[in-house]
Amino acid sequence: MINGRSVNLKKLESDYLPHIYKWRNDPELMRFYGLYPILSLDKVQEEIKTNKNLKNRLDFIVLSKNRDPIGMVWLRRIDWINSNCELNCMIGEKNFRSKVFGAEAIFLLLLFCMNELNLHKVHAKIIEFAHESHALVSNAGFKKEAVLKKMVFQDGKYRDLIVYGLLRKEFEAFTRSTQGQKYLLFSRQI
Amino acid sequence: MLDGKLVSLRELEAHDLDQLFLWDEKEDMYLFKGRYRFASQEDLKDNFIGYSFSQKIFIISSNQTPIGLASYWDENHKNRTCEFYARVYDKSVDPQLYLTESLNLLIKFLFTSENLSKIYTHISDPLDAIKQVLEKLGFIKEGTLREHRFVKGQYVDTQVYGQLVSKNNRVKA
Numbered sequence: 001m002i003n004g005r006s007v008n009l010k011k012l013e014s015d016y017l018p019h020i021y022k023w024r025n026d027p028e029l030m031r032f033y034g035l036y037p038i039l040s041l042d043k044v045q046e047e048i049k050t051n052k053n054l055k056n057r058l059d060f061i062v063l064s065k066n067r068d069p070i071g072m073v074w075l076r077r078i079d080w081i082n083s084n085c086e087l088n089c090m091i092g093e094k095n096f097r098s099k100v101f102g103a104e105a106i107f108l109l110l111l112f113c114m115n116e117l118n119l120h121k122v123h124a125k126i127i128e129f130a131h132e133s134h135a136l137v138s139n140a141g142f143k144k145e146a147v148l149k150k151m152v153f154q155d156g157k158y159r160d161l162i163v164y165g166l167l168r169k170e171f172e173a174f175t176r177s178t179q180g181q182k183y184l185l186f187s188r189q190i
Numbered sequence: 191m192l193d194g195k196l197v198s199l200r201e202l203e204a205h206d207l208d209q210l211f212l213w214d215e216k217e218d219m220y221l222f223k224g225r226y227r228f229a230s231q232e233d234l235k236d237n238f239i240g241y242s243f244s245q246k247i248f249i250i251s252s253n254q255t256p257i258g259l260a261s262y263w264d265e266n267h268k269n270r271t272c273e274f275y276a277r278v279y280d281k282s283v284d285p286q287l288y289l290t291e292s293l294n295l296l297i298k299f300l301f302t303s304e305n306l307s308k309i310y311t312h313i314s315d316p317l318d319a320i321k322q323v324l325e326k327l328g329f330i331k332e333g334t335l336r337e338h339r340f341v342k343g344q345y346v347d348t349q350v351y352g353q354l355v356s357k358n359n360r361v362k363a
Contacts, residue, residue, distance in 0.1 A: 034268070034269065036268070081340060082338065082339045082340045082345075083340060083345075084338060120337065120340075120345060121336075121337055121338065121345075123335070123338075143336070145333050145334060145335050145336060146332050146333020146334065146335060146350050147332055147333060148310065148332055148333075148350065148352060149308070149330070149332060149352055149354060150307065150308055150354055151269060151271060151308060152269050153268055153269045153270065158269075158307065158308075163333060163335065163350075165335060165336055165338070167336065167337055
């Protein structure tokens with residue numbers, strides 16, 4: 001468990017299947033991830049099991065301070081040779097979709113990437129119209145690196161995917177900022 | 191089999207693995223692909239069996255002689271995209287000329303047979319001859335991923351080149 005001020009991250013277990021099933025079937029939410037919005041319970045269960053066995057992926061559930069599941073964060077394409085990975089964040093519960101929870105979940109996951117996995121770089125790919133997500137990663141120190149033209153088919157159109165990258169040294173600079181210090185003060189791994 | 195005037199692209203077969211190991215030993219192949227170098231022929235064979243499930247691998251040949259490698263992977267049917275790789279390793283042929291035709295065959299296959307709408311590739315070597323070929327074939331540089339690969343003891347930038355399907359490239363290719 002990785003604890004923060006407003007959220008905690010816990011390794012994903014199948015106990016959270018009903019929540020993930022609900023989020024994965026929310027079309028309003030899924031349009032930001034370019035994923036199919038309709039999945040059966042069996043399919044979601046299978047997806048969790050498959051992802052758990054992948055060596056280059058780690059999934060965490062985001063818990064509120066009351067221990068209620070509010071979303072997910074995950075690392076995919078963990079590349080041990082090139083020392084980087086792709087970070088993803090999804091706050092599924094509508095009442096928690098303010099920047100506060102997502103921002104801290106991302107910070108805790110970055111802390112895990114740098115301090116535990118010893119990665120050199122983390123990148124994120126965000127669909128063009130997810131304006132809040134663009135702001136979220138920019139505030140965490142990510143730099144825009146590429147615009148992958150018409151990379152995702154969503155809402156009947158091909159959409160651009162924006163690639164952001166954060167190097168270890170940039171993350172360390174962020175942790176020295178006022179916001180970073182605030183997160184660090186409350187973060188704790190158990 | 192994809193046939194051109196100078197080259198053919200055919201599916202990788204077991205007897206090609208010895209040639210593949212020789213190319214890999216020259217070290218540029220593993221660097222470009224951003225993976226570790228194969229320790230032995232057995233290691234390469236084991237890995238290529240794994241790779242062949244996740245990617246389609248072609249041998250580029252000229253007059254029945256293998257001269258290079260082309261492959262594609264991460265084919266996404268919803269978004270109609272995939273990543274590809276192509277290099278000519280044989281130093282006795284003009285790499286630009288043979289690579290141009292190999293890429294033309296691959297592009298035609300991906301856009302016309304696989305019905306993809308976008309293809310892309312990553313380049314980590316600043317001296318890589320493929321850059322000029324890609325630009326000549328209408329690929330656009332979409333960005334530079336900073337310090338994205340670890341090559342010869344240091345992190346190097348990686349450039350992303352992409353091409354969208356158009357009436358022009360479907361027919362021309």
